Amino acid sequence: MSDRVFYLTTPIYYVNAEPHLGHAYTTIVADAMARWHRLAGDRVWFLTGTDEHGDNIAQTAARAGVSPQAYADRISAAFRETWRRLGITNDDYIRTTEDRHKKVVQKILQTLWEAGEIYLGTYGGQYCFGCERFYTEKEIVDGKCPDHLSPLTYIEEENYFFKMSKYQAWLIDEIQRRPDLIRPERYRNEILGFLRDPLQDLSISRPRTRLEWGIPLPFDDKYVTYVWFDALINYVSALGGPGDPRYETFWPHVEHLIGKDILKPHAVYWPCMLKAAGLPLYRHLNVHGYWRIGGGKMSKSVGNVVEALALADKYGNDAFRYFIMREMVFGLDADFSEEALVARLNADLANDLGNLASRASTLIVNFAGGVVPAGAASPEDRAVGAAFERAVRDAGAAMDELAFHRALAAIWEFVAVVNRDRAGAVPARCGGEDPRGAWAYR
Numbered sequence: 001m002s003d004r005v006f007y008l009t010t011p012i013y014y015v016n017a018e019p020h021l022g023h024a025y026t027t028i029v030a031d032a033m034a035r036w037h038r039l040a041g042d043r044v045w046f047l048t049g050t051d052e053h054g055d056n057i058a059q060t061a062a063r064a065g066v067s068p069q070a071y072a073d074r075i076s077a078a079f080r081e082t083w084r085r086l087g088i089t090n091d092d093y094i095r096t097t098e099d100r101h102k103k104v105v106q107k108i109l110q111t112l113w114e115a116g117e118i119y120l121g122t123y124g125g126q127y128c129f130g131c132e133r134f135y136t137e138k139e140i141v142d143g144k145c146p147d148h149l150s151p152l153t154y155i156e157e158e159n160y161f162f163k164m165s166k167y168q169a170w171l172i173d174e175i176q177r178r179p180d181l182i183r184p185e186r187y188r189n190e191i192l193g194f195l196r197d198p199l200q201d202l203s204i205s206r207p208r209t210r211l212e213w214g215i216p217l218p219f220d221d222k223y224v225t226y227v228w229f230d231a232l233i234n235y236v237s238a239l240g241g242p243g244d245p246r247y248e249t250f251w252p253h254v255e256h257l258i259g260k261d262i263l264k265p266h267a268v269y270w271p272c273m274l275k276a277a278g279l280p281l282y283r284h285l286n287v288h289g290y291w292r293i294g295g296g297k298m299s300k301s302v303g304n305v306v307e308a309l310a311l312a313d314k315y316g317n318d319a320f321r322y323f324i325m326r327e328m329v330f331g332l333d334a335d336f337s338e339e340a341l342v343a344r345l346n347a348d349l350a351n352d353l354g355n356l357a358s359r360a361s362t363l364i365v366n367f368a369g370g371v372v373p374a375g376a377a378s379p380e381d382r383a384v385g386a387a388f389e390r391a392v393r394d395a396g397a398a399m400d401e402l403a404f405h406r407a408l409a410a411i412w413e414f415v416a417v418v419n420r421d422r423a424g425a426v427p428a429r430c431g432g433e434d435p436r437g438a439w440a441y442r
Contacts, residue, residue, distance in 0.1 A: 006037040006046075011258050012049040012094060012234050015075035016060050016130075019082045020307060021336065022259065025324050029288070029404055030257050032325060036399050045250045047238050048083065048229055050076040050107035054132045054227030055206070058213040068213045072097060085309060087317055093240040096215075096230055104237035105230055106196045106218040108277050109204075113219045117163050117347045118275045123203050124156030133265075134203065147261055160223060167272040168199040174271065178340040180284060182267055184331035186261065187287040191267045202269060204229040212326035227266075232270045235282075242279065254282045257402075263287055286402050291331040311341070317343050325404040352415050359419070387417040 010030045015024050027039060034046035052072040064177065076095055083090065095359060107210035112118050125134040127391035128145040135152060145152055170194050175181055175188060182188040205223035206214060214224025235254065259267050271281055306315065312320040321342045328334035364370060394410035 001197065001442065003041075003334060004037075004042040005250060005253045005356065006034070006042045007039075007045045007239075007254045008034055008047070008252065009238075009256050010048040011262060012051040012096065012231055013079055014051045014056070014073050014078060014118055015051050016056050017077075018075060018078045021311075021324075022045055023079070024086060024312075025328070026259060026288065027088055028086065028321050029325060029330070031086075031090070032321075032404065033255075033257075033399065034089060034401070043249075045092065045246075046090045047092045047295075048088070049089045049092075049095070049234060049238070050079055051227065051231040051234075052076065052095060052097045053214045053224070053230055055129045055213075056132055058211060059129065059345045060255060061213075069097065082309060086312060086321075092238050094234045100240070101234060101237040104241040105215050107238075107241065108233060109225065109229075109274075110218045112162065112276055115276070118160050118204065119163070120158065121161050124149045124154065124157045126152035127155045128152055134170050135175070136200075137138040138197070138295070152442050157207055157210070159203045159207070160220070162201040162204045162229070162276070164269065164272045166197060167275055170230070170275060171195065171199075171268065171271055174281065181281070182243070182285045182287065184287065186331060187267070187285075190442065194264065194268070195326055199268070202226075202229070202272075207211060224346075227270060228265050229273070230320070232265060238370060239317075253279060254287060255284050256282050257288070260287050260289055286330075286418075288330050288402075291328070291336045292333055294338055304386065311338070315341065316347060319349055322349065322408070323367060326408045327405070329405055330402045338408060348412065352412060352419065356419050384418055387414050391412075 013019065022080050026280070028191075030046065030048070042294070050072070052068075057072060058068050061068040064071055066074075070341055074392070080093060083093075096102075099366075119235055123134070125136075126140060127134050128148060128150070130148045130150060131145060134155075139146055140152065141149075141150070143148055172192065175192060182191060198364065204226045205217055205220075206226060208216075209221055209288050211224055214227065215230050217223045217225060223227050235256065236242075236247065239250055241247055256266060262280075266285055274281055297376050315323075320341075327336075327344060364373075391410050391414035394413075395407040398404070398406035398410060
């Protein structure tokens with residue numbers, strides 16, 4: 001058993017609609033990392049959950065004719081069930097409507113208020129209800145939200161603000177001091193570019209005259225907490241908060257895994273919040289790209305969602321997991337199509353792995369009486385052993401960098417070595433006239 005500790009979080013998913021492939025990808029690669037560390041003997045805590053407050057949820061629930069709590073209960077249950085069916089091995093599942101979360105949020109807010117990190121002020125700006133945040137003029141694209149491509153709403157109101165601007169110089173220094181804090185590097189550079197402009201203070205409340213659905217501020221219950229200030233704290237509240245033995249064990253080793261659409265809150269808001277609260281930063285912020293459909297981002301709001309469970313049911317859970325981990329280069333965008341999925345599964349799983357399984361089982365049954373033979377190693381055996389050691393080493397190095405496609409490629413190098421005959425040629429395939437035999441996907 002290793003003495004190493006590994007704490008990994010996914011984002012907590014917003015409950016404005018049911019889970020899709022984008023959510024499944026994040027959670028599956030997180031699950032792969034958690035399984036890898038468990039295999040290494042590490043002590044692992046793997047967290048996922050749902051983000052359930054804010055304008056968007058209140059509005060969506062109203063359109064559905066139900067209370068926000070009833071709506072959040074239904075969608076959160078759908079996420080939980082999706083992860084169960086996809087074989088996700090999370091150790092905890094946090095909901096922002098749970099008392100254990102609310103208590104830690106209010107405790108941190110009270111600490112910041114007493115430390116003078118929060119003040120009452122007035123702000124006006126262009127607001128996206130889908131993103132639950134204000135956009136600057138520089139960020140707006142053709143008068144619309146750059147993510148949802150929907151019109152923005154000008155809102156001016158009195159709110160409480162977190163003194164985020166005072167931490168700008170510190171944050172820049174921290175990112176420069178720790179080159180792998182945000183990875184891949186393209187996202188580190190994106191945040192450093194954003195921080196060239198003055199950082200604004202962060203509005204962290206919404207008046208209850210406009211929004212009731214949220215955690216009340218502990219020092220002024222006429223306001224509820226801004227959804228991002230509430231949601232980001234889940235990574236701490238799920239461990240019980242400072243002083244809890246689980247927090248003290250796992251927080252020093254925390255790794256966050258997110259999609260690039262929520263880079264700014266995690267790379268700017270969250271570090272400043274932690275610094276102000278006197279809590280250590282995460283070890284790494286690991287950021288992946290989008291799955292694209294027809295050249296555009298896969299999005300619930302845009303309406304081009306691929307339903308993950310249907311594909312997993314059709315092709316098998318392991319095959320589906322293999323495809324999305326092998327097809328996307330972590331950090332970059334990737335194009336999704338069912339045709340690409342079938343082509344990848346036939347080439348890698350049916351041809352390569354399928355042939356190896358068929359060939360090896362046939363040889364064992366026909367020539368070794370159904371028992372894996374033992375004996376002195378031949379030169380071919382030693383070559384296979386060396387290839388295996390190389391695959392484990394290369395796959396491990398790739399997993400440390402979240403380069404899942406490289407880890408799988410390293411394993412498939414080993415599959416290719418074992419598939420070769422003694423002369424180095426690829427053997428005739430087992431399984432009849434179709435070289436893919438019964439393994440082919442159609």
